[in-house]
Amino acid sequence: MSPASAEAATDMVAAERPHLHSGSGRVERLLARFHQVRNFTNALCTGLEPEDCVVQSMPDVSPTKWHLAHTTWFFETFILKKFVPGYRPEIPEYAYLFNSYYNAAGDMHRRDLRGLISRPTVRDAQRYRASIDLHIENLLSNADEKLLDDIEPILVLGRHHEQQHQELLITDIKHVFAQNPLYPVFRAGRARHSVRAEERTATECRPYRFVDFEEATVAIGHDGRGFAYDNEGPRHQALIPVFSLASRPVTNGEYVAFIEDNGYRRPEFWLSLGWMTVNEQRWQAPLYWTKHDGAWWHFTLSGFRTVDESEPVTHVSYFEADAYANWAGARLATEFEWERAALDGPIDGNFVEDELFHPAPTAVASAFSAEKTAQNEHLHQMFGDVWEWTRSAYSPYPGYRAAPGALGEYNGKFMCNQYVLRGGSCATSRSHIRRTYRNFFQPEKRWQFTGIRLARDPA
Numbered sequence: 001m002s003p004a005s006a007e008a009a010t011d012m013v014a015a016e017r018p019h020l021h022s023g024s025g026r027v028e029r030l031l032a033r034f035h036q037v038r039n040f041t042n043a044l045c046t047g048l049e050p051e052d053c054v055v056q057s058m059p060d061v062s063p064t065k066w067h068l069a070h071t072t073w074f075f076e077t078f079i080l081k082k083f084v085p086g087y088r089p090e091i092p093e094y095a096y097l098f099n100s101y102y103n104a105a106g107d108m109h110r111r112d113l114r115g116l117i118s119r120p121t122v123r124d125a126q127r128y129r130a131s132i133d134l135h136i137e138n139l140l141s142n143a144d145e146k147l148l149d150d151i152e153p154i155l156v157l158g159r160h161h162e163q164q165h166q167e168l169l170i171t172d173i174k175h176v177f178a179q180n181p182l183y184p185v186f187r188a189g190r191a192r193h194s195v196r197a198e199e200r201t202a203t204e205c206r207p208y209r210f211v212d213f214e215e216a217t218v219a220i221g222h223d224g225r226g227f228a229y230d231n232e233g234p235r236h237q238a239l240i241p242v243f244s245l246a247s248r249p250v251t252n253g254e255y256v257a258f259i260e261d262n263g264y265r266r267p268e269f270w271l272s273l274g275w276m277t278v279n280e281q282r283w284q285a286p287l288y289w290t291k292h293d294g295a296w297w298h299f300t301l302s303g304f305r306t307v308d309e310s311e312p313v314t315h316v317s318y319f320e321a322d323a324y325a326n327w328a329g330a331r332l333a334t335e336f337e338w339e340r341a342a343l344d345g346p347i348d349g350n351f352v353e354d355e356l357f358h359p360a361p362t363a364v365a366s367a368f369s370a371e372k373t374a375q376n377e378h379l380h381q382m383f384g385d386v387w388e389w390t391r392s393a394y395s396p397y398p399g400y401r402a403a404p405g406a407l408g409e410y411n412g413k414f415m416c417n418q419y420v421l422r423g424g425s426c427a428t429s430r431s432h433i434r435r436t437y438r439n440f441f442q443p444e445k446r447w448q449f450t451g452i453r454l455a456r457d458p459a
């Protein structure tokens with residue numbers, strides 16, 4: 001996406017923007033947040049060319065163009081078609097092309113064939129975004145309080161849905177660029193939070209330690225204040241036996257020690273399915289890692305560079321996280337242990353707004369936490385940087401019921417064969433993450449910013 005085309009789309013909205021009624025503070029607030037999220041998606045595409053936006057490098061990856069259109073289809077399908085009397089889509093075929101997995105919303109194009117669609121063009125997708133944004137503005141600007149009550153929950157869900165796709169857009173374009181021998185750069189440099197090497201050396205070798213937690217019965221799940229996905233409830237009591245949690249995630253340097261101790265060639269550390277995957281896929285290191293002249297290098301969104309040993313290791317599967325923990329004489333935390341440990345600390349860290357697009361070294365990450373409670377002084381990088389694999393299978397909380405209709409397909413139907421990850425990553429929005437947030441992926445997936453934090457039982 002060239003900046004020019006993004007600007008053209010924005011100008012189109014500005015030129016035709018309806019005038020809001022006076023006293024419409026609620027509408028202005030809703031629209032401000034709506035546009036903030038929509039504009040950030042466009043901003044992420046600054047610097048991308050149309051050719052970048054159409055590639056699908058593997059079935060899990062969607063082209064940037066598809067993300068731009070699918071997030072727009074969400075607002076059109078679940079808001080405009082439902083709440084605008086007589087609404088007629090300008091291009092009805094988009095409903096088939098840009099539905100992802102909502103069976104109740106109609107048939108859909110095959111996910112693994114998204115990269116074969118050259119039309120609509122990237123520019124068409126931007127026009128679609130601008131057009132739907134304008135319809136949303138018109139609808140909200142003329143809505144009474146009762147209608148706003150009906151629309152607001154879906155509008156908020158659509159915003160969070162788009163933030164999820166922003167993260168996927170970033171991890172997907174990383175996978176696309178990583179296939180290219182020219183190693184294109186998504187964002188140059190590490191401008192905002194870069195640190196000099198001499199500032200890092202003091203902390204980069206600081207070992208992690210284990211923070212102890214007594215047995216307790218803890219309320220797990222969202223308390224109903226503010227937005228949450230349905231999979232974060234119902235809130236319920238969970239008995240959490242005594243455990244210890246590592247003070248920070250596993251670093252690249254620590255992971256290199258596992259590799260050099262033949263970790264990828266010793267079946268005793270691996271789950272059976274993990275060992276099968278290691279051998280089938282010939283894994284020898286995290287995704288994007290290569291060895292050159294005796295040194296580890298990896299592809300990042302800022303280009304190809306040597307592995308910094310003080311950064312949290314990322315792009316590892318659940319299988320690798322579990323094998324590393326076994327090698328280290330530890331285990332992964334349950335999602336309940338993780339949530340309990342995160343209860344007292346601030347939600348602070350290296351998120352997508354920091355524009356590093358990469359996990360920060362420990363020294364930098366500590367600087368992100370301006371405000372610390374006593375507990376959190378001991379736990380670093382719980383939020384942001386890397387999603388932390390837990391050993392908890394992604395399954396429903398006691399009493400969970402998916403909502404009826406298409407939006408009920410958002411989470412519940414994926415509760416099978418996946419593991420829960422916690423805490424968000426460097427590609428997650430700060431306003432999107434929560435202590436109760438449950439992300440989930442299949443155990444062999446590696447293209448998200450996924451990492452490892454160790455836990456252990458009492459000796």
Ligand SMILES: [Fe+2]
Pocket residue numbers: 070100161165
């Ligand atoms: Fe989606």
